[in-house]
Amino acid sequence: MDFAYDARTEELRGELTRFLTEHVYPAEPVHAEQAATGDPWSRTPVLAELKAEARKRGLWNLFLPDPRYGAGLTNLQYAPLAELTGRSPHLAPEAVNCAAPDTGNMELLAEFGSDAQRERWLMPLLEGEIRSAFCMTEPEVASSDATNIATRITRDGDEYVINGRKWWSSGAMDPRCEIFIVMGKTDPDADRHRQQSMVLVPRDTPGVTVRRGMHVFGYTDGTHGGHAEIDFTDVRVPAANLIGAEGTGFAIAQARLGPGRIHHCMRLIGMAERALELLCRRANDRIAFGRPLAEQGVVREWIAESRVRIEQARLLVLKTAWLMDTVGNKGAHTEIQAIKIATPAMAEWVIDKAIQGYGGAGVSQDTPLAALWAQTRTLRLADGPDEVHRNSLAKRELRRWLP
The missing domain is CATH 1.20.140.10 (Butyryl-CoA Dehydrogenase, subunit A, domain 3)
Structure with a gap:
C-alpha cells in the first residue's frame, strides 16, 4: 500500500503552499479590516486580488474531476489540496474558486443540468463571475429529514410556480449571487423520496424576497456568501428551469x-x-x-x-x-x-x-x-x-x- 501522493498532486501542493505563504496568510488581516468597514456580505478588494493571482498560477476549479470544467483531479488528488485551503477557510477556498456552496452547485449543474442550464449558469460560475445559492433547509420543518420540506413547486402550463420559505440558504447574501437552486415538492402524494424536485430561480425573479442574513455564532460567514432567509411567493419560472426530471430532487x-x-x-x-x-x-x-x-x-x-x-x-x-x-x-x-x-x-x-x-x-x-x-x-x-x-x-x- 503506497501512501505517497502522485507527482501532479505534489506539484500542486507545492504551488498552493507557496500561494498561501506568499499571498493568502499575509492577506488575512487585510481581509478582516476590509470586511469590518464595508458591506459584510460583499467580497473584499483583497480577495479579488487573490483570485487573480490564483488564476495566474493555475490554481483554479481544482475540485471538479471533469476536465471539461475543472482541473480533472480525482478526489484522492484533490483531498490534500483542499486540506491546504482549509488552513485559511475564509479566504483560500474562494480564492481558488473552490468555495461552498458554489462547488456543490457547479457539480450539480455539471452532472444533472441541461446544456442550456450549463451554458447560462455553470460557465459564469466556473469563471468566478457570479455566485449561487442552494435553497433546501426550511424554518418550519425539521430539515434534518429532507423529505419534510414543505415548499411547493407546482406546474402551470409552461411554468413552475414556487411558494415557500427557506433559510440557511448558503450564498444568497452575496451581492454577486445571481441564481438560486430551490428544492421543493412537485408531488406530495408520491413515494416520500420521489416527491421533491429542483428548479433554477434567478435572484431577480418577481416574488423572491430575501428577508435577512443569518449569523453563525455572531459571524456573517461571508466566505460562503452568507446564509439567507428567503420567501418565495408565487414565483414563476420557465418549465425549462427544472433540473433533471420531476421527482428526482x-x-x-x-x-x-x-x-x-x-x-x-x-x-x-x-x-x-x-x-x-x-x-x-x-x-x-x-x-x-x-x-x-x-x-x-x-x-x-x-x-x-x-x-x-x-x-x-x-x-x-x-x-x-x-x-x-x-x-x-x-x-x-x-x-x-x-x-x-x-x-x-x-x-x-x-x-x-x-x-x-x-x-x-x-x-x-x-x-x-x-x-x-x-x-x-x-x-x-x-x-x-x-x-x-x-x-x-x-x-x-x-x-x-x-x-
Whole structure:
C-alpha cells in the first residue's frame, strides 16, 4: 500500500503552499479590516486580488474531476489540496474558486443540468463571475429529514410556480449571487423520496424576497456568501428551469451532498493543522508559572492527542476519497458518513485546545481560532447533523449481521 501522493498532486501542493505563504496568510488581516468597514456580505478588494493571482498560477476549479470544467483531479488528488485551503477557510477556498456552496452547485449543474442550464449558469460560475445559492433547509420543518420540506413547486402550463420559505440558504447574501437552486415538492402524494424536485430561480425573479442574513455564532460567514432567509411567493419560472426530471430532487440532493461532505472534511483537516501549529507556537513562546507552556504536562498531552486525532481523521478521509474514485459515491456511503461524524468532532476538539492555550486571545479577533471553531461547530449540523449520520451508519452496520 503506497501512501505517497502522485507527482501532479505534489506539484500542486507545492504551488498552493507557496500561494498561501506568499499571498493568502499575509492577506488575512487585510481581509478582516476590509470586511469590518464595508458591506459584510460583499467580497473584499483583497480577495479579488487573490483570485487573480490564483488564476495566474493555475490554481483554479481544482475540485471538479471533469476536465471539461475543472482541473480533472480525482478526489484522492484533490483531498490534500483542499486540506491546504482549509488552513485559511475564509479566504483560500474562494480564492481558488473552490468555495461552498458554489462547488456543490457547479457539480450539480455539471452532472444533472441541461446544456442550456450549463451554458447560462455553470460557465459564469466556473469563471468566478457570479455566485449561487442552494435553497433546501426550511424554518418550519425539521430539515434534518429532507423529505419534510414543505415548499411547493407546482406546474402551470409552461411554468413552475414556487411558494415557500427557506433559510440557511448558503450564498444568497452575496451581492454577486445571481441564481438560486430551490428544492421543493412537485408531488406530495408520491413515494416520500420521489416527491421533491429542483428548479433554477434567478435572484431577480418577481416574488423572491430575501428577508435577512443569518449569523453563525455572531459571524456573517461571508466566505460562503452568507446564509439567507428567503420567501418565495408565487414565483414563476420557465418549465425549462427544472433540473433533471420531476421527482428526482431528493436523489440529486444526495448526489450533491456526498462530495460536499468530503470537501468539508478535507478542509477541516487543514483547519485542525492550523490550530495545532498555532498552539505549538504559543506553547513555545508563552511563560506561565515560571516555565514555557510547552513544558506543562497537560499542554503536551493536548499536542500529542491532537496529532493522533488529525492523522486518524486524515487517513479515513483519504480512504473515503479513494473509494469515491474507485467504487463511486454510493459504494463509499459508509465512509462518507463516518468522516462526516468523525472529522468535525476532531477539528472541534483540536481547535478548542488551541483556544485554551491562547486564553483570552483565543476567543478574540486577534487569532483565527474563534472563527475556525465557529465554522467547525456549524459543520456538525450542516449537510446533515451528527445524529442522522450516526443513525444511518448504525442501521447499515446492523443490516450486515441480520440472520
